[in-house]
Amino acid sequence: MSEAKKKAVDRNRTIDPAVLEVLSGQLPVDTAYDRYLAQQPQCKFGDTGICCRICIQGPCRITAKAPKGVCGATAYTIVARNLIRSVLGGASAHSDHSKHILLTLKALLEGHAPDYSIKSPEKLRAIATRFEIPVEGRTDLEILADVVKLGLEDYTRMTGGKVRWVEKTVTPGRVKKFTECNIMPTSVFQTIASAMSQTHMGMDADPVNLIFKALEASLADYTGMHIGTDLSDVLFGIPTPIYTEANFGVIDPAKVNIAVHGHNPLLSEMIVQAAREMDSEAKAAGATGIQLMGICCTGNEVLMRQGVPPVTNFLSQELPIMTGAIDAMVVDVQCIMPGIQAVSECFNTRIITTAQNAKIPGSYYVDYSEERALDQAKEVIRIAIDGYKERAGVECVIPSVKNKVVAGFSLEALYDLFGALNPDAPIKVVTDALKSGELRGVVLFAGCNNLKVTHDENHTVIAKELAKNNVLLLSTGCAAGSYAKLGLLSPEAVDQYAGDSLKAFIRKLEEANAGKLEGKLPLVFHMGSCVDNTRATNFATAIANDLGVDVPKIPFAASAPEAMSEKAIAIGSWNVAMGLPVHVGVVPPVTGSELVNGIALQIAHDVYGGFFIWETDPYKAAEKILEALDYRSWKLKIHAQTAEKFETKASAAW
């Protein structure tokens, strides 16, 4: 086999047919798929977490001959410290994102965000009620002022008190656990700063103390994320079921194609609005209109609320450019590969960066601010139209792959569906199904893509396996992106992959909601972008409260089949703290310490009820997730029977 051919075969680490089609061509520039191969073999010290670069006496790495760093730090200290720093990276990213939304609402209150308004007063009032903020007889803006104040306090409190966004959104059992274990954050920024300090050279060497701090940091992450989701709903509306399509086939060469990529909906929402207003400008330039499409979680945000079709997910973000048909890719924050710029240079795509803290040399940069948001959105679209004009006559090669998508399942939207069957207690539709065994459990798929495994394979294989076994499936982030592209968010997938009782469950919901929905329901329920994972946690909390137990007892699990980012590590950590089994489909850099790894896989269950499962093989992973669900159902059942027999309350143990 020629060198070039061999490279082409090796880099085909994906199961997405559109991506495969692009990769199989002669590519003028390297993509992530090539660069991953070029990085092999990767450093095993880094890979197992035992490389310490915290001070510049290092790097120190742990070997049998040198079991301690220069300062005396052992594997468990180094691994735990590196872990905490990853969690902090994730927590910082999420909370910065959400801070931006919070500050936009503050600007709105102060009259400095003219293009924004309160789209969901219902959500605003629901949030206020949760925090016992008075709503009766008050205007939306008055209520918003109190909610924003509370949000700012949860970000900045220096001492005393605890973050209200955790306290009021989890079970009483979790509040007690977090308080007793001293992992309840004081505020987002306070926790991040104190945790960072704790990992400085010569600070904490105690692995348990470090891990507990990592969990506190992860709860700060949860706080930021929850604020982000809540306030995005206030600002842009609560998602409701929406029907569209996904994958490369949504690219229309006759239109001005604009991909929005990143995570923050602040600008992309404006772009959607501007695009509608600027259709005529595009037509004037010779196009048939403007085609918006989403990548990564900005894609998820505009899919959930505006029905913008997702073109691809994280790992293949460079590839739509290679069709030659993308006129502009507008990026905001997080998970934007710098590699897109080099790819864009070979095609006719303009990369437009828009965040002060995420710029790429060579790209266009628009200095987004909430004061001029709509104008800037228009400016961006004009750059794209200019691009379209330059593209005229260039041949585009666009894979035709396209799948139907049903998305928009916020928790409120799910409750609406369930409410058609049980208006008094919508959650009982799920808890009854769990008790009867109609549903074997609920699993949230979240997280990224990672070339350590074949792109999208873990996501789809595990989901199909669990669907076959009658598990109710939820998804967010690039997991959801994967399902959108590959047809698992379509109603047809229910017929194709769902086990009998899951199928019956979904059909029952469809029938009860007939007339209210535009079409049928999907196999996997898309709950939002990766910042929206708290929607799924709220779901778990509601199930636990309805069953009268704490979260560690319910058959609910999370899976990040292709986790990649620090945000995923933060999310995984708080899911464990919340009491859920968390499968991760790649092995994170903690195996260099048996102590830390053992806590993650085993001891965490004893203390918090949640624990990690590392499993790269998707079939084995599905088995292990099912085993974790069955374990919980088994205990729940035995505890209920025992309580009846002994005439006591059900045991609170897990």
Added chain:
Amino acid sequence: MSKTAFTKTAFDEIFAGAEDKAPKRLLQKAYNGAIIATSYAEILLNQAIRRFGPDMPVAYPDTAYYLPVISCLSGEKVTKLGDLPPILNRMRNQIREELTFFNARLYGESTAYAAEIIEALRYLDGAQPHVAPWSGYLTDPILRKYGIQLVDWTIPGQAVIIGKARTSADAAKIVQELQSKGMMLFLVNEVIEQLLEQNMKLGVDYIAFPLGNFTQVIHAVNYALRAGMAFGGIAPGLREEHRDYQRRRVMAFVLHLGEIDEVQVAAHFAAIFLGFPVICDTELEDEIPDWYVSHTNYDTLVKYCMELRGIKLKILEIPVPITVGPAFEGETIRKGDMYVEFGGGKATGFELVQMVGEKDIEDGKITVIGPDLDEMTPGSSNPIGIIVKIFGRKMQEDFEGVLERRIHYFINYGEGLWHVAQRDLCWLRVSKEAFNKGFRMKHYGELLIAKFKDEFPAIVDRVEVILITDQAKVDEMIKVARERYAVRDARLKGLTDEAVEELYSCILCQSFAPNHVCVVAPERVGLCGAVSWLDAKASYEIDPNGPNRPIKKEGVIDEVKGMWQSVNEYVYANTNRSVEEVNLYTLMDRPMTSCGCFEAILAIVPEANGLMITTREHSGDTPCGMTFSTLAGSVGGGVQAPGFMGIGRSYILSRKFLKADGGLGRIVWMPKELKEFLGDDLRKRAEEEGLGADFVDKIADESVGTTGDEILPFLEEKGHPALTMDPLM
């Protein structure tokens, strides 16, 4: 503890053969686990202190031993949160990096302390962290309740089972096997749910304690360690003596099922630290011969574990379709679970042990007269007569009553069988479960024959059993039985301390309480309530080298207080020379010592010039200012404590009850439950003593008050005789 913690002690000799055979990888796991456990304890402890302050009380429920792991091994009486940080710091400090087997035992000790602290925090502010059948901390009364069965080896040992068996059916099989051998069980983690799933009987009544999860395993340790203080009389803090006591007398092992994490490895080393081996059902990469071993075959697992710990059993196979063992003695059969019942007032019933001549018995014969179980209406009450004929060359008529009372225990040992009371008051039930397993009337006979022959080989040569369920036949034979009861009662009436020449000792408890001797007289039952003078006499006949020996009443020193030269000599020689003199009839001057398994405790109430009695069953406060558990903590272990004494319940009805102190009239307080238990017998005794039948109503109980001040006005109003007796002190 001083620096000597890092020095091997005499106790460590038992590890001598294995010191160099412990694999580093296993030791590393124990080290990691100890770090995790102590760091976790530190986080929880200091957070609790931040939240509640250092003066916040910390205690387990109903115990006299504070946090027993700590009080036992290092002597600190922890009562508040602020007491704990220095102790935890010392334990953190003994986790050393050098990986040796010796250091690993210290990791184990530190992990035990950490677990004790973590668990104690769960009980802050009176919290009750468990629901039945999960037990969490096992209170002192539970410890004492099983004292007698531990010391006479009815319970031959303790199994601490942690984890999850391969299947629930496997878990049930293992536990059934252990229960049939009489083992006391401590269960931790999923094995509990597995057994519940299999409908296995768990809980305090079955000597199978489902402790809980994770650190709750420490409740097996703090239970075992209390034995040394409660029965052994070893002072708190004598770490090496306590380890030695555990190793010699507590026949425990740890059986770990399934996956093992590092904290569990550290906890395993806590067991090894105390001299108990650990057996795992998984293949192990690293083992320590005799101490940390793998045994994967479930068919031979129980046998292997017991052999490794040196628990020897005589196996008694009884041809009945149900499991027989002490685990089922406490089993109750509710009406809903009952197949049929016998006697108990609703139907006629009696039981009789009859000594017969050689020719009047056919050994092993079982006769059923009347309908068998499958011919009875489910849920019905039926007549019953149980006649056990016994021939033995050394059998005496006096032993009939002794053996007859054993019927109660033998039948109760059967799973699904229930028996209360005795003679013509007996009341029996058979569960649906036992019936469905094939239990029939003749199996009562099989059970009784096997047990009588097994337990009384020296006096029982032949046994024949007749079971009557025919109403007419029962009515006929009950007359015969009542005649025998009357004869025996007449004999017992004459059986006074003065009428016999020998008292009997009881040193059964010395397996656990080496410094205690009970002196059993016709009018004073052993303090456990289980050994009467006739029992002791029969026991001596069975085994002259056994726990009961005759003591000739010679050299009377004080007739009133009940002191004899011969008794003093025996006691002195048999208490490791710790008790020089003993009085039988007084509480105030050199009274009898207690082992720890007493049914009730007597204590003085100085302000009332009287005495109070509290029982194991009564967990509340009493007028002497202490609960049963706290009182028990200061009287056990073979120590003479004037003013305090452990007794058997029925001793209260004895004519010799504290004769030298004024007798029954001294009692000013007892729990309601005890009053009801003693009932008319107490009224009769009061009349005999000339106190009047209404004396019982003059005795205060918890409804009157639980302090001296609360009960005094009551006693004065009622004109209680103790108020005018000679001063007690």
